Amino acid sequence: MNRPEMIHLLTGVQSSKLNYYTELKKTIGELQKKNRQLEIMNTIMHSFNVNMSIQDMLKQTQETLQSVYKIDRLSLAMWEDGALKMADVYPEKASFLRKGTVLSSENSLYARVFSSGQDLLHSVQKGDDFFESEAFQALGFQSVWLFPLSSRGMITGVLGLATREIFSFSEEDRSFFDHLSGQFAVCIENARLYHEVLLSESRWASTFRAVPDSILVTDLDGTILTRNDSAAQSWPFEQTICTFLKPDRFHEAVQTELPCFEEVSIQNKVYECAYYPMLEDGELKGMIVYLKNITEKQFMQAQIIHSGQLAAIGEMAAGVAHELNNPLTAILGNAQLLLRLATNETKPLLEDIEECGKRCRTIIRSLLAFSRQEPSSFHPCSLNDAIYEALRLTGRQMEKQRIQLLIELNEQLPLVNGNLQQLSQIAVNLFINAKDACSEMQGEKRVWVKTEADQHFVYLHVQDNGCGIDADKLDEIFHPFFTTKSAHNGTGLGLSVSIGIAESHGGTLTVKSQPQKGSTFTLALPVLERTE
Amino acid sequence: MYKFVMPEVIFGSGSIYQAGECCKRLGARHVLVVTDRGVMDAGWTDPVLESCRKAGLAATLFHEVSVNPTDVEAAACAETYKESGCDAIIAVGGGSAIDSGKAAAALVANGGHIRDYEGVDRILSPLPPLVMVPTTAGSGSEVSQFSVIVDSVRQKKMTIVSKSLVPDIAVIDPDVLATKSARLTATTGLDVITHAIESFVSIAATPMTDVQAKNALALAARFLRPSVASKYNKEAKEKMAMASLQAGLAFSNAILGAAHAMSHTIGGRFPFLHGDINAVLLPHVMEFNLIACPEKFREVALLMGENVTRLSDREAGEKAIQSVKKLAVDIGAPLTLAEMGFHASAIPEISEIALTDACMITNPRDISAAEVAALLTRALA
Known part of the structure; x- marks a missing residue:
């Protein structure tokens, strides 16, 4: 420095006493910028919610940043399935590399920032040879600033800020963007976790709802808190389970905190009902009432057992018939031979032998027919025939019990489309039940058997003047395994199988009963439609 | 400008x-x-x-x-x-x-x-x-x-x-100023005079600084002796205070010269009073600078109350130097570096360093290390 210059300096033409005004302005300027940045950070973070898509987050960020930084594009690359991939870009039209493009090459700026964990401010040059160079040039970016996104100590992706003008940012800007990307990473992570939770939650919820069995979640008093679709269908308005379930078992489960089970019948349906205590940290919080409709299952079971029984009877009957046929043929033949030589004295006796022999043969044939296991094929047939068949099997038992059998069959009865064998099974069941109902009664015992028809249906009424059925049991008598009879008398299968057959014929089996006065069972079957 | x-x-x-x-x-x-x-x-x-x-x-x-x-x-x-x-x-x-x-x-x-x-x-x-x-x-x-x-x-x-x-x-x-000892009054007073003269002849002097420098010099030349003489001369104290202020304004803006450059250097090495060093060095520096601006030194002599009529600028300047020396003698200031305890052995180093002092820049006459050393040698005894 030469002397005049030095003197100039010393006398200070070009310098002035520093004052606080400029200092203050500088400080205030810095503070204002910092405030603005904080405001932006606040606005961005507040506007984010876990429900927001990443695209919306980027949009919100870019728009809010606009007042301080002119960022033309925000891009996001995320680590996914073991690779760094291009994720969302805002604005969407400013994207070149497609979403999902893998940025794994050594040559990628994003990958470099991802692996180094250091931000990178890159000025786009003509001769650049990076993986992204073509994209940057095509989109007309001058500067690209990449920041690593780290959440819980892990780098999860890269946030990119791109401008079409050259960046001229300071250290404070860097720390701001650093902070911003930190917040961004947390928000993205939160949103991801939230969606994961939501997804698994909704998966569970739909599982819960889709279960075909009824599931009700209740509090400890049985008040219903939640119900799945099936339960909602069956009990849409019930407030508490106590209106359709007896609470004993429920209370037992609440008290013991152990699961309890019972079988209940509600509205003509049978349910397997389980009460599961809901424990949270060892404390009983509520109950799960699980109702499985087993009505169908029981019918099926009953049918299987019943047909098993029939099969056994059939097999036995075939054997017995075979064994009895020869002696019976001998008895009948001999009796007929002897009849020719009979005296007046012996003739009635021999005739009786012949008659009895013939009846034995009929019974054997009926038994064989009744128990024959054939694939149920439907043919036009007469309900009356089925009744005759049944009477052949059971008439004698009635007589033995001194039951007066009043038969009133309509000979003009229209035909039905059905399986004679199965229909006679219904009739047998009804007759046996009528007989059993009368057996304990004093006085005159009567069973009426009547057929009639209207335009659409043929009816069989079996009426007795027996013990009748209590009103509260009327629903249950058709349930499989329900019986009022003693163990060796009844299996509880008869009526359930009968109603099953009636339904398979498109008919119904109904009952009217008055305790101590008697019951009337009515089988209704649709009339065979004439196709002529 | x-x-x-x-x-x-x-x-x-x-x-x-x-x-x-x-x-x-x-x-x-x-x-x-x-x-x-x-x-x-x-x-x-x-x-x-x-x-x-x-x-x-x-x-x-x-x-x-x-x-x-x-x-x-x-x-x-x-x-x-x-x-x-x-x-x-x-x-x-x-x-x-x-x-x-x-x-x-x-x-x-x-x-x-x-x-x-x-x-x-x-x-x-x-x-x-x-x-x-x-x-x-x-x-x-x-x-x-x-x-x-x-x-x-x-x-x-x-x-x-x-x-x-x-x-x-x-x-x-x-x-x-009333509590100052005569010794301190003398040495600080000589500092005022040095400030006034050096800033007046400084190559960075301006009409604004000249006003201050001239006023300061005239006041100090007149009132330093009575101020040293008595603690209670209120007028002399007030004038010296004003002289100091004006000399300060002058040198703050016009800067100083070789005397201060050397004085700063010596003061860094020896625990001497700044005013004393100035007082010893000033006449020698004035002699050295005389040829740079004799007309200004003529004015110095005038301001110090010397009669310079019919004297050439140079002669007047020499009178100014004598006047400064006389003043130092009158108020009992040291006259040589030696008597203060300065050693000749320090001269080469002091000379080198003094050249780099900011005050050297505005000295009216260009100066070399050898010339600084020569001045110091002359001031030694």
């Missing part, structure tokens, strides 16, 4: 009691009062502290300032400022207290070491409010843009020049 800088100036008897109020006006709440033992003993710290109390300001005292203040003292002073939570500085004392206050202010606002600010315009952040109360009528530091601090490592006086070192308010109370 030139510029003239100066602080607000409050001049007059009893103005020392304004110090606190001045600080308050500058926004202070807690003042660091920088002073030295001698000033405290003379009782001039008390009115300052009192004025602070009256203005409702808290005050912390720092008095570890030596004759030639060092970087260590300045750092300690800045530390006290920060520790006590001060926000303004009042310096009460001679050049040493005022320069220490300035250095401390530079440090608290800019950080680092005072060495970082040696030279011109190295200070980057504004300083806290500075109110200066000079008690010596000599240094002129209360109005100047200079602070001279000894680098204790290099054993050299560092000259820090910055517009920001110009204090905010200079409170000049001639009454405080």
